[in-house]
Amino acid sequence: MEETIIKLDNLTHLYRDNNDKEFPALDSVNLEIKKGEFVAIIGANGSGKSTLARHLNALLKPAKGTCLVAGMDTSDEKNLWNIRQTVGMVFQNPDNQIVAAVVEEDVAFGPENIGVPTEEIRPRVEAALKTVGMLDYAKHAPHLLSGGQKQRVAIAGTIVLEPACIVLDEPTAMLDPKGRKEIVSTISKLNKEKNITVIYITHYMTEALAADRVIVMNKGKIAFDGTPKEVFSHAKELKEFGLEAPLAAEVASELIAAGMKLDKEIITDEELVEALCPSN
Amino acid sequence: MSIKLENISYTYMQGTPFERNALDDVSVTIEKGEFVAIIGHTGSGKSTLVQHLNGLLKPSTGKAFINDVDLDGKGDEVKKAKHSVGMVFQYPEHQIFAETVYEDIAFGPRNKGFSEEEVEKLVKDAMSFVHLDYEEFAQKSPFNLSGGQMRRVAIAGVVAMAPDYLVLDEPSAGLDPMARDVIFEEIINLYKKRDIGVVLVTHSMEEAVRYANRLLVVSDGKIILDDAPKEIFKNHSQKLLDVSMDIPQVFKLAESLRQKGLTLSEDIIDAKSLVAEIKKQRGIK
Ligand SMILES: Nc1ncnc2c1ncn2[C@@H]1O[C@H](COP(=O)(O)OP(=O)(O)O)[C@@H](O)[C@H]1O
Ligand SMILES: Nc1ncnc2c1ncn2[C@@H]1O[C@H](COP(=O)(O)OP(=O)(O)O)[C@@H](O)[C@H]1O
Ligand SMILES: [Mg+2]
Ligand SMILES: [Mg+2]
Numbered sequence: 139m140e141e142t143i144i145k146l147d148n149l150t151h152l153y154r155d156n157n158d159k160e161f162p163a164l165d166s167v168n169l170e171i172k173k174g175e176f177v178a179i180i181g182a183n184g185s186g187k188s189t190l191a192r193h194l195n196a197l198l199k200p201a202k203g204t205c206l207v208a209g210m211d212t213s214d215e216k217n218l219w220n221i222r223q224t225v226g227m228v229f230q231n232p233d234n235q236i237v238a239a240v241v242e243e244d245v246a247f248g249p250e251n252i253g254v255p256t257e258e259i260r261p262r263v264e265a266a267l268k269t270v271g272m273l274d275y276a277k278h279a280p281h282l283l284s285g286g287q288k289q290r291v292a293i294a295g296t297i298v299l300e301p302a303c304i305v306l307d308e309p310t311a312m313l314d315p316k317g318r319k320e321i322v323s324t325i326s327k328l329n330k331e332k333n334i335t336v337i338y339i340t341h342y343m344t345e346a347l348a349a350d351r352v353i354v355m356n357k358g359k360i361a362f363d364g365t366p367k368e369v370f371s372h373a374k375e376l377k378e379f380g381l382e383a384p385l386a387a388e389v390a391s392e393l394i395a396a397g398m399k400l401d402k403e404i405i406t407d408e409e410l411v412e413a414l415c416p417s418n
Numbered sequence: 419m420s421i422k423l424e425n426i427s428y429t430y431m432q433g434t435p436f437e438r439n440a441l442d443d444v445s446v447t448i449e450k451g452e453f454v455a456i457i458g459h460t461g462s463g464k465s466t467l468v469q470h471l472n473g474l475l476k477p478s479t480g481k482a483f484i485n486d487v488d489l490d491g492k493g494d495e496v497k498k499a500k501h502s503v504g505m506v507f508q509y510p511e512h513q514i515f516a517e518t519v520y521e522d523i524a525f526g527p528r529n530k531g532f533s534e535e536e537v538e539k540l541v542k543d544a545m546s547f548v549h550l551d552y553e554e555f556a557q558k559s560p561f562n563l564s565g566g567q568m569r570r571v572a573i574a575g576v577v578a579m580a581p582d583y584l585v586l587d588e589p590s591a592g593l594d595p596m597a598r599d600v601i602f603e604e605i606i607n608l609y610k611k612r613d614i615g616v617v618l619v620t621h622s623m624e625e626a627v628r629y630a631n632r633l634l635v636v637s638d639g640k641i642i643l644d645d646a647p648k649e650i651f652k653n654h655s656q657k658l659l660d661v662s663m664d665i666p667q668v669f670k671l672a673e674s675l676r677q678k679g680l681t682l683s684e685d686i687i688d689a690k691s692l693v694a695e696i697k698k699q700r701g702i703k
Contacts, residue, residue, distance in 0.1 A: 155562075156558055156559065156562050181594070182594040182596060182597070183564045183565055183566050183592075183593060183594045183597055184564045230592065284459060284460050284461060284662070285460035285461075286460075286662075308592060311591050311592040312460075312588075312591055312592075312621075313460065313621065314457075314458075314459045314460050314621050314662050314663065315621065315623065315662065315663055315664035316459065316659075316662035316663070316664075317459075317460065317662070341592070341593065341594050341595065343595075344667065377596070380594045380595065380596035380597065381594065381595055381596070382595040382596075385667045385668055385671060385689055386671065388689045389671070389689050389692055389693055389696075392689070392693045393693060393696060393697070396693070396697055396702050396703075397702055398700065398702065407667070407670065407671045407674060408674075410671065411671070411674045411675055411678055414675060414678075414680065414696065415675065415678035415679055415680055417678070
């Protein structure tokens with residue numbers, strides 16, 4: 139884990155507000171992500187998460203500062219093609235991302251588009267569908283799938299292009315509990331088994347627990363950056379950023395406030411259970 | 419006062435190759451004063467179901483009544499009955515249409531024939547209800563607002579109509595934890611102050627147990643469970659998993675603690691009640 143895949147230097151993004159005044163949706167952000175990391179990004183609505191995500195595959199260009207993807211500058215038009223191959227995106231609404239009438243055709247759409255030789259496409263599509271656990275549905279119509287299944291097809295449509303990094307912008311926001319679990323386990327698997335760098339935006343704090351690193355955005359800046367333990371043990375500050383801690387961390391912090399002696403870094407159910415009822 | 423659905427089935431695109439049965443012989447009565455949560459897998463029929471509560475969809479078979487008025491009829495009485503149900507849709511941006519926040523919220527009351535003066539008062543009241551500052555937001559374009567603010571405009575538009583029933587289809591999807599809490603504070607406020615009936619479609623088990631006094635579980639176009647949320651989460655965890663649902667995290671945590679020998683009351687429904695129980699156990703005030 140040494141190679142840098144994403145490097146932001148003083149990245150600023152300006153939008154115009156309702157009164158046509160410019161404001162920074164990203165404000166001098168510095169960030170370095172290494173190849174193979176699983177990074178969760180959390181933050182209140184409007185804190186700049188999606189704007190950040192869009193810079194990572196050059197859908198947006200920096201107003202100030204630089205954004206390097208595998209060493210390629212996103213503000214250089216020449217790099218666009220290679221950057222889009224390096225960083226794949228998955229968005230919130232599964233229904234807007236599926237274009238074809240059959241699952242396998244949908245996944246084949248990307249490779250066909252970039253001119254992958256025909257004989258290579260089929261095995262790649264099959265491998266991608268297998269990775270997300272949707273091979274059995276290769277011949278199905280996407281609109282008959284559940285939300286979680288559609289989102290996994292969208293992920294297959296991204297990884298079939300063999301990106302080094304995949305950015306998911308609230309992929310579980312519209313899913314039911316089972317769909318959410320399917321996505322989190324699919325993503326963890328991609329990261330562990332294929333060493334794909336994962337950047338995962340979510341409002342579900344428990345999902346962020348699966349990451350190696352959690353970044354908290356607040357008003358266009360990075361407010362916290364650390365392991366889940368380092369970030370989620372700050373229950374009080376998280377509230378100020380419009381967020382919350384996972385249940386176990388919240389319970390632990392209130393018990394500590396009430397005078398119980400507990401480890402401040404408890405963030406998972408297992409840790410809390412072990413702390414309250416030690417098994418010998 | 420109640421909304422009553424009797425043996426309702428609904429088929430989309432009937433008679434075409436794309437025909438799809440979304441509801442299958444559903445019967446349910448929702449009383450004014452109830453707070454009902456509806457959960458179910460994507461595509462289970464939740465949105466289709468709630469669109470029958472204000473006559474937006476006409477059942478393929480079966481009957482719908484609001485306060486005993488048959489929605490199949492015509493005339494002022496039916497119109498009035500339908501207007502007593504306020505609906506906040508899954509995608510608020512589809513519901514919002516006017517150039518300014520003011521105009522958007524004023525649409526309903528104006529349609530009801532209120533004078534401009536009365537309309538202004540209703541808009542102001544509705545905006546203060548959802549914590550949208552009148553000076554700051556009234557003249558803004560609703561399309562430039564954040565998802566959470568847009569949803570508040572949609573709720574304000576419904577509140578301004580003083581409905582007897584409020585139906586919300588996944589109002590918290592995509593909202594950050596704080597925006598979510600603010601919206602529910604508003605809804606609970608409305609529920610208590612005006613004694614309305616609330617129907618909440620959600621993918622959050624936490625919301626269902628925290629806010630509702632009754633829970634309907636929908637699967638494949640049928641209501642398969644109908645009881646107090648606590649009872650359903652306590653007694654049907656396997657069944658819920660089978661239909662892509664879950665139980666609230668705090669139920670799992672409490673259960674793990676019980677299995678390790680901690681005696682905890684059955685009434686734990688959130689972090690607060692769990693903390694209180696553990697403190698009681700350990701003799702902490
Ligand atoms: N196209 C746009 N034009 C103007 N302002 C925008 C646009 N997109 C986003 N914004 C604003 O930029 C800020 C950051 O937005 P965004 O990155 O979407 O936040 P998040 O994804 O964290 O909710 C917000 O204040 C939002 O209103
Ligand atoms: N406008 C429509 N045309 C055709 N089929 C639809 C339409 N809306 C919903 N459906 C189908 O009806 C079923 C129930 O949908 P819906 O009520 O939206 O479920 P939920 O809200 O629980 O996700 C699904 O199979 C869905 O695909
Ligand atoms: Mg966003
Ligand atoms: Mg729906």
